[in-house]
Amino acid sequence: MYRKINEAIYSVGIIDWHRKLFDELIPLPDGTSYNSYFIQGEDKNAIIDTVEPDFVDDFLANLADLGIEKIDYIISNHAEQDHSGSIPDLLAEFPEAKILCSEKAKPMLLDLLTIEPADLTVVADGDTVSLGGKTLEFIYTPWVHWPETMSTYLQEEKILFPCDFFGSHLATSNLFVEDKAQVFEAAKRYYAEIMMPFRMIIKKNLAKLADYQIEMIAPSHGPIYDQPEMIIDLYQSWTSDQVKAEVVIPYVSMHGSTDDLIKYLISSLIEADIKVKPFNLAEVDLGDLAIALVDAATVIFGSPTVLTGPHPSAVYAAYLANVLKPKTRFAGIIGSYGWAGRMTDKLLDLMPNLKVDLYEPIIAKGHGQAEDYQQIDVLVEQIKSDLDNL
Numbered sequence: 078m079y080r081k082i083n084e085a086i087y088s089v090g091i092i093d094w095h096r097k098l099f100d101e102l103i104p105l106p107d108g109t110s111y112n113s114y115f116i117q118g119e120d121k122n123a124i125i126d127t128v129e130p131d132f133v134d135d136f137l138a139n140l141a142d143l144g145i146e147k148i149d150y151i152i153s154n155h156a157e158q159d160h161s162g163s164i165p166d167l168l169a170e171f172p173e174a175k176i177l178c179s180e181k182a183k184p185m186l187l188d189l190l191t192i193e194p195a196d197l198t199v200v201a202d203g204d205t206v207s208l209g210g211k212t213l214e215f216i217y218t219p220w221v222h223w224p225e226t227m228s229t230y231l232q233e234e235k236i237l238f239p240c241d242f243f244g245s246h247l248a249t250s251n252l253f254v255e256d257k258a259q260v261f262e263a264a265k266r267y268y269a270e271i272m273m274p275f276r277m278i279i280k281k282n283l284a285k286l287a288d289y290q291i292e293m294i295a296p297s298h299g300p301i302y303d304q305p306e307m308i309i310d311l312y313q314s315w316t317s318d319q320v321k322a323e324v325v326i327p328y329v330s331m332h333g334s335t336d337d338l339i340k341y342l343i344s345s346l347i348e349a350d351i352k353v354k355p356f357n358l359a360e361v362d363l364g365d366l367a368i369a370l371v372d373a374a375t376v377i378f379g380s381p382t383v384l385t386g387p388h389p390s391a392v393y394a395a396y397l398a399n400v401l402k403p404k405t406r407f408a409g410i411i412g413s414y415g416w417a418g419r420m421t422d423k424l425l426d427l428m429p430n431l432k433v434d435l436y437e438p439i440i441a442k443g444h445g446q447a448e449d450y451q452q453i454d455v456l457v458e459q460i461k462s463d464l465d466n467l
């Protein structure tokens with residue numbers, strides 16, 4: 078199967094409807110796709126990125142359906158195997174093809190794939206290649222989300238092929254974005270899980286791309302943006318320093334004590350007209366938590382003390398929050414203990430990357446007493462005042 082974008086450009090990738098997990102880590106509620114693009118010039122042609130190698134036979138069949146008998150260039154925007162992994166088979170089928178990649182991608186592709194150095198040609202930032210009436214410009218866009226990533230810009234058509242940058246894990250028969258709300262959610266999840274740790278460098282990449290007229294963005298996961306301002310605006314907003322007046326509450330409770338404190342916090346925040354997003358870590362899709370962390374001003378963790386430290390589910394959430402480096406401004410901890418422990422310190426030790434103002438932790442002995450609830454009242458007042466002053 079292939080789909081026509083215009084007379085000379087085709088989508089020849091794979092829709093993976095049933096994949097549930099990415100990197101054996103990230104839940105994929107909506108499947109994904111591995112997009113690959115074929116561009117025919119007057120003299121030469123090019124394939125931009127390939128597909129997850131499990132699907133290589135279907136990929137090669139797509140190219141055969143399209144009647145492709147020769148490939149001049151294979152552009153590898155990103156060395157990760159879901160985009161590069163089918164290059165060796167593609168090269169076996171089309172041995173005359175030259176692989177074009179960034180300087181940093183070359184050693185990575187050699188490490189990851191069974192190909193030879195002679196198969197690879199490094200292109201520099203700003204280099205162009207002409208296919209005849211179609212000029213491909215290579216724009217280094219590092220750290221989206223590996224160090225070697227680049228984007229390819231088709232000058233005449235003003236189409237950007239940025240690989241993972243602007244992508245979304247979304248299996249859909251829509252070649253272009255149609256259901257904007259659905260794509261918004263999938264793209265935000267993708268940004269949260271994959272891109273957020275590189276927020277500052279992504280800002281620089283966005284500024285670099287602002288010099289280009291872009292009429293279409295064709296990423297390597299999810300549908301194509303034929304109105305690219307949608308996703309560019311979203312990326313501007315997600316990577317900006319602005320936060321939203323929202324409180325994210327990842328929490329877990331074994332016997333209900335922390336749960337009661339958190340329930341009280343939630344209703345008090347709602348009564349104070351503050352947006353709340355609670356996540357029970359015992360059953361959470363961590364992608365949903367990551368999405369909430371993209372722009373919330375405040376995060377309050379809830380955990381009992383377990384074997385002197387936080388509950389392991391809280392440990393995992395704190396570790397994740399730390400590596401994702403959200404722009405959260407304020408944080409707090411609410412919890413319960415039985416006899417002794419260092420839950421608060423151990424949880425905080427897991428999050429050195431969070432540059433937050435920390436509220437006084439509220440840790441109840443067993444089931445919370447009246448003074449613990451009074452402390453929550455004070456906390457809610459502080460949160461309200463901080464959010465009002467954003």
Ligand SMILES: Cc1cc2nc3c(=O)[nH]c(=O)nc-3n(C[C@H](O)[C@H](O)[C@H](O)COP(=O)(O)O)c2cc1C
Binds near residue numbers: 385
């Ligand atoms: C497996 C397990 C380990 C625990 N370890 C500790 C501990 O090291 N220190 C402590 O003070 N309390 C410990 N406790 C007691 C709990 O922290 C206490 O019961 C707390 O009130 C539970 O809060 P929850 O109802 O929100 O789960 C432990 C409880 C369990 C079930």
